[in-house]
Amino acid sequence: MSPAHSAEDTTAAAEDGFDHLIHAPARLRICAALEPVREIEFGTLLSVLGLSKSALSKHISMLADAGYVAQRRAVRDTRQRTWLHLTESGRSAYQGHVAALRRIVGDA
Template structure:
């Protein structure tokens, strides 16, 4: 994993999506929507960006009852998210700055 600020992950809703998915193997579309507090169309747009980058996979397993959409981070998405988090932590770990010092 290499640390690197990732513009695709950095957008607030996409960062939250990645954080939620990193904590599990997958999540249902409706659950992501509800946790984020966004409309279906907003979540769909963000997922499309992440999917086009190869960061998430979207599946609709068929079976009994209602078809549900499931989302998961791909290995590439996990690496991108972890690298982005590492880059953000590096910003906070500025040498010479005591912990808790306000940064302008």
């Protein structure tokens, strides 16, 4: 396990729904972008988030390893494209995490 991927990140969400894996800013933004859509093309997500290809790939891999994001590869316009979507467990974890954040900030 790499230092950037701690044991805390690999555990399921806490009982209150707070998810340390999703909480990292880039991964939270990825989940937020994927939550309202059926799927999105990697290049589009890259543009929306303004991350480098390597950074986005790293964060997508971490989310995919946790079972939160799935990838579909297809040829479009004669080029290989990667389409991403939240899995059911990813959608549930993201929604639980957002609910936990709302409880934390409460009446602030």
